[in-house]
Amino acid sequence: MSLTIVGSVAFDTLYTHEGTKEKIMGGSAVYAAIAASHFTKPSIVGVVGDDYHAHKIELLQSRGIDTSDIRREKGKTFHWIGSYLEDINSALTVETEIGVLGEYNPKLSIENANRDTLFLANNDPDSQLAAIQQSNATRIAMDTMNLWLNIKKEAVKAVVCKSHILFINDAELRLLGEHYNLIQAAQSIMNWAPSLDILVLKRGEHGASLFTRGGEYLSVAAFPLSLVKDPTGAGDSFAGSFLGVMTNTPWTIENIKHALLIGAVTASFTVEEFGPDGLLATTPEKINRRCQELIKTFPL
């Protein structure tokens, strides 16, 4: 019952309505792993350059995250420069400095290959496929982004066809499912992706929905926040906490409902601060308390 996360370990430079931050801790695998670390002991598979500070790795280790498959290469750490000034729900990539991520192919240790759950955080789909080929996981989850859907759609589809859980936002769902209607897009993907059991639709500040192959449909609002400093990592945190809490529990619909609440609420802690600070500062108790508050916003 354990979770391996393959994805980016990065520096982020961010422009949001609440300020600008340069080269802070970021990366899809980092957000997902910290989120999951509230509920399980995840492992990261990724790469950093020789400019990546050792204390950041130690910070991850102090959270119980296994970092032995984070390789350090000569060169620069992947650096993403993004802006939310136009649209708070969708990051605009200003620039990327690919650095050591450019030449990297994930290499899973035996321990990571044998973990039950593999999460392919947002990354080049070819790299995601390479990770799948090395893994014996019984449950594969994935995320992606519009960039890969625009330039490598067939490779993304190949990853989806190997996955059991897909995390995706509304614009990406329309692209991948090739239908403007989100329900029909989700159904279309379920039709061509034989192993896909769960599709989680991330709606940004509007919440999230979940489709199961069995025809269940669930929806949750976003936890209401009067201050969103930095939306970066919200989706990764959602997925990481969802999978973290599900890693230690049977996949019943009751537990899936609970995980959906946990995902929405964990993401709310992430976006309250720049970088992973809000996510690091929260606790399972605080997360559960917000889940109860979120339930009170249901019109029941």
Next chain:
Amino acid sequence: MSLTIVGSVAFDTLYTHEGTKEKIMGGSAVYAAIAASHFTKPSIVGVVGDDYHAHKIELLQSRGIDTSDIRREKGKTFHWIGSYLEDINSALTVETEIGVLGEYNPKLSIENANRDTLFLANNDPDSQLAAIQQSNATRIAMDTMNLWLNIKKEAVKAVVCKSHILFINDAELRLLGEHYNLIQAAQSIMNWAPSLDILVLKRGEHGASLFTRGGEYLSVAAFPLSLVKDPTGAGDSFAGSFLGVMTNTPWTIENIKHALLIGAVTASFTVEEFGPDGLLATTPEKINRRCQELIKTFPL
């Protein structure tokens, strides 16, 4: 305990992913009144040209809608030409033929002036203010659109300052509340609008949220539909059914929660068909059944 609706009675020409319709029955007051007619006997105040078919007025009357304040003037009925091809959540106005609406100022009969609840459906804010001045309603509800916020913002604010309930979408809320954060925008409006008790945030296909002056916050997902033929009138139907069901009931938080569900579900019937056909075909029983189905999508 009765409801007067002031707004447009129109012809709509529509471009959606599911087809094109020319000069069908439309208008904010028409959608709102038909939606309300499932729960109360509303009245419309508006204007049509001599090209408006008598059988459309008869159709409204057959629903128990009082049409005696729909004036018929020499000239053309207001004609709105809109497209949802770019964004299903937000209509693009291709063209408007203002017709008799251009010279019209609402004139409320004594009966309409004395009804408890006045709903100012989307319309020129000067026209909304003129209606308020004639009304003795104890409860005033209003809707607006980005057009008026862009060209007549101060007039819109004057209407909001006289209103108890505001229905607004996310982009409009950001414009009116002058903050990118929806919660802060809502709070800002509550701060300068002294009588505003309830703000309903319409999130399109992502559902709706409701803020009360007392600090309550509620959220509901949209009813999941795999076919949306025409989003026109969804917001008007939401508001009309919300107010229709609240017109006959005390304004407790329990009843407000119920009205929020009713609003979301009634809108779902509207968008399933072109024009008001879906709204006309539904029944309170069907609406209540969908409310129960919607509750089942809550992760509880």
